[in-house]
Amino acid sequence: MEDRRVVVETVDLLRQYKQYDEVVNAVNRVNLRVYEGEFVAIIGSSGSGKSTLLHLMAGLDKPSAGKVTIRGREITSMPNDELARFRGNHIGMVFQSHNLIPQFTALENILVPTLMCNKEDTSYEENLKKLVASLGLGDRLHHLPSELSGGQMQRVAIARALINLPLVVFADEPTGNLDRENADEVLDLLLQTKDLLGQTLIMVTHDMAIAERADRVFRMDNGQIISSKVNNREKTE
Ligand SMILES: Nc1ncnc2c1ncn2[C@@H]1O[C@H](COP(=O)(O)OP(=O)(O)OP(=O)(O)O)[C@@H](O)[C@H]1O
Ligand SMILES: [Mg+2]
Numbered sequence: 001m002e003d004r005r006v007v008v009e010t011v012d013l014l015r016q017y018k019q020y021d022e023v024v025n026a027v028n029r030v031n032l033r034v035y036e037g038e039f040v041a042i043i044g045s046s047g048s049g050k051s052t053l054l055h056l057m058a059g060l061d062k063p064s065a066g067k068v069t070i071r072g073r074e075i076t077s078m079p080n081d082e083l084a085r086f087r088g089n090h091i092g093m094v095f096q097s098h099n100l101i102p103q104f105t106a107l108e109n110i111l112v113p114t115l116m117c118n119k120e121d122t123s124y125e126e127n128l129k130k131l132v133a134s135l136g137l138g139d140r141l142h143h144l145p146s147e148l149s150g151g152q153m154q155r156v157a158i159a160r161a162l163i164n165l166p167l168v169v170f171a172d173e174p175t176g177n178l179d180r181e182n183a184d185e186v187l188d189l190l191l192q193t194k195d196l197l198g199q200t201l202i203m204v205t206h207d208m209a210i211a212e213r214a215d216r217v218f219r220m221d222n223g224q225i226i227s228s229k230v231n232n233r234e235k236t237e
């Protein structure tokens with residue numbers, strides 16, 4: 001366990017929100033380490049700080065104190081333009097409400113991250129073909145999000161998160177709006193890509209069937225990680 005490479009680390013991570021004269025510690029001094037190739041699920045009640053923690057780790061929000069490092073690079077102190085490039089190259093993000101750009105077609109949405117980093121123009125094309133095939137989006141690429149079903153929109157959002165072959169994928173309730181069948185399919189796709197690329201996957205979920213498939217489950221309460229459980233599963237491969 002100790003030999004494994006740390007991919008995401010937080011040190012005394014704190015995010016405070018000031019509401020009137022009260023201060024809310026949405027994330028309260030969180031210290032965690034996630035290793036290469038791990039699938040970590042984050043669970044906890046509504047308002048416990050799961051999304052705030054995920055956004056901090058993905059570089060979408062800045063902490064009030066503490067730091068986040070990804071593969072040894074401290075992202076919390078990076079200038080914005082460098083962070084945008086780093087995120088484009090190494091981080092994939094899937095939101096609960098897919099956050100697709102309504103005026104862009106499915107294909108244009110998928111390609112957004114390729115515009116944000118210095119990839120060669122065509123380096124994503126092979127991956128695009130694979131993603132489109134495995135996500136079953138072939139005949140939907142030129143449709144607008146409003147012309148897609150919920151499951152299809154979430155698949156587009158996943159293709160967008162994976163287009164640059166990121167090192168780490170952060171997902172905030174990616175299956176929250178889907179029925180059981182679609183939720184399982186979306187999880188299978190994320191796990192297949194993760195295994196293929198040796199990615200690290202950190203997912204907020206309230207779906208215990210999904211949390212059971214994670215390597216470790218962190219439970220949050222009141223801005224803190226109150227327990228970390230290792231799921232011991234026999235690997236069949
Ligand atoms: N922009 C904000 N301004 C003020 N308070 C906020 C803001 N965002 C979150 N909070 C507060 O921070 C705490 C944690 O919120 P967060 O969204 O991280 O919870 P969560 O665990 O993701 O909940 P849910 O399961 O409902 O998505 C809550 O008390 C919330 O009210
Ligand atoms: Mg949330």
